[in-house]
Amino acid sequence: MTRENRRGALASLVRTLAVALVLLLPAPAVLADRAPIAPAPSAAGVLGATTYPxxxxxxxxxxxxxxxxxxxxxxxxxxxxxxxxxxxxxxxxxxxxxxxxxxxxxxxxxxxxxxxxxxxxxxxxxxxxxxxxxxxxxxxxxxxxxxxxxxxxxxxxxxxxxxxxxxxxxxxxxAHDAANTLVTSLRQRWDAVEAKAKGAAGRPRVLFEIDASYPGSIMAAGPGTFIDAMLKAVGADNAVAPVAGGMQYPSVSDEAVLGLAPEMVILGDAPYGQSVEALAARPGWDVVPAVRDGRVVTLSQREVDVTSRPGPRIVDGLEAVAQVVRPELFGPSDTSR
The missing domain is CATH 3.40.50.1980 (Nitrogenase molybdenum iron protein domain)
Incomplete structure (x- = not known):
């Protein structure tokens, strides 16, 4: 499989199936898991009714x-x-x-x-x-x-x-009643995060890394992705947006990353051998503000799933990103985890 084909497969995986980006190695910063969303009661007996066909x-x-x-x-x-x-x-x-x-x-x-x-x-x-x-x-x-x-x-x-x-x-x-109840809850939770984040100071530049398996460049979550929407919702800027060229999952050279100077890096590619230590060892990356200031954060399998699967747990993903990017508002600091 060619480099571009593999990267295309990885991007598709993150957007739809989200099964491969998993953290297996110990890391200094892992998000606290939320309680799982409880399945709704059985759809039998709901008040709304669909007319078939x-x-x-x-x-x-x-x-x-x-x-x-x-x-x-x-x-x-x-x-x-x-x-x-x-x-x-x-x-x-x-x-x-x-x-x-x-x-x-x-x-x-x-x-x-x-x-x-x-x-x-x-x-x-x-x-x-x-x-x-x-x-x-x-x-x-x-x-x-x-x-x-x-x-x-x-x-x-x-x-x-x-x-x-x-x-x-x-x-x-x-199952109208269950669906409507769930939609209302999800919307309220998303809006609550956005409202709370408005009180935060500054807009940190955040890079969400998807793949770094090829020396000299990475693939990152760009504009138009759910991750990008989460960053915006918590009052952060997507660090790779200026060089994405309209691509949702752009390939970004190490040289470009140095110029973008992200203030935080979130790693979603640990299953491919990436870690905080490996990132810090990349040529030139030691001067990247996120590395220099100790703001490189890793995600667990569950956290990667909830930030990428377009289902009801997508709001769990937003809340997880809020905890990482805005710990002063949504959770403990990275160093205390």
Whole structure:
């Protein structure tokens, strides 16, 4: 696999599946875990009601019709699995991907494959609907449509889109009350962080590193990503924005990083051998303000997941970023962790 192909795969992983960026090595600064979001009660008996057949336009612009209330759901991405469980439809899930690890109940469900979904496994699950993300193979969609199995693509581009997807899954599964309650809670939590961050002094330049496996450059989260939105929400500037060139996950040379002078670096690439020590040992990086001032922060697997999966835990990700970037407002200082 070429360098550019590998980096493209990594970017896709972070935006959708988010299964590889995990911290395995000890580090001086790790965020405190939040309590997990409790799944909503069963959708049975909710006051809202969907009228079937339900016609909708998914996030890929496809017209989809769902003939009846789904009792068997295949979820083809971790983010969609989290949404389904969070609105109380977990007992209807009959298939998930190899990467669907949250909530815990999803781990024991039948698997439909990983990056390459298994058509036979999906058909064998006898789903009433398949929920997937952008990149789900077109040939599998075509085969399922021939068999009258609807596929709904969920691909939010921002936090508002995540909330819309929660509502959409509520519509699909006739779980309006649970979905609306969850959306209200998530919106209130996001707004609370933004409001609190307005009282912070200054706007630190923060670099969120995705990959540094190739000498001389890194890949970072750029404008238009959920991470970028989180940085803005906590009153920080994305350090790589000036050199991103419109790319969501730009490749940035070490020389450019030195010029950008980030005041904080958040490492999301520890599973690839990166650590605070490794970063500090990169040629020239010792003069980067974040390194010089001891403001290089590492993330755990859970923290990487919640800052990258476009599902209900995305607000956990915001709160985690707020704790790192604004410890004086949201949590203890790095040195006390």
């Amino acid at each position: 339900l016609s909708l336009v998914d996030d890929d612009g496809r017209a989809v019709t769902i003939a009846k209330e789904p009792r068997r759901i295949v979820s083809a991405a971790p983010s969609t699995t989290e949404i389904v469980f969070a609105v109380g439809l977990g007992d209807r899930v009959v298939g998930v991907t190899d990467f669907c690890d949250y909530p815990e109940a999803a781990q024991s469900l039948p698997k439909i494959g990983g990056f390459k979904p298994n058509l036979e496994a999906i058909i064998g699950a006898q789903p009433d609907v398949v929920l997937a993300v952008r990149g789900f193979p077109a040939e599998i969609i075509a085969n399922l449509e021939v068999m009258k199995i609807p596929v709904v693509i969920l691909n939010p581009v921002d936090f508002t889109g995540v909330l819309a997807n929660v509502e959409r899954v509520g519509d699909i599964g006739n």
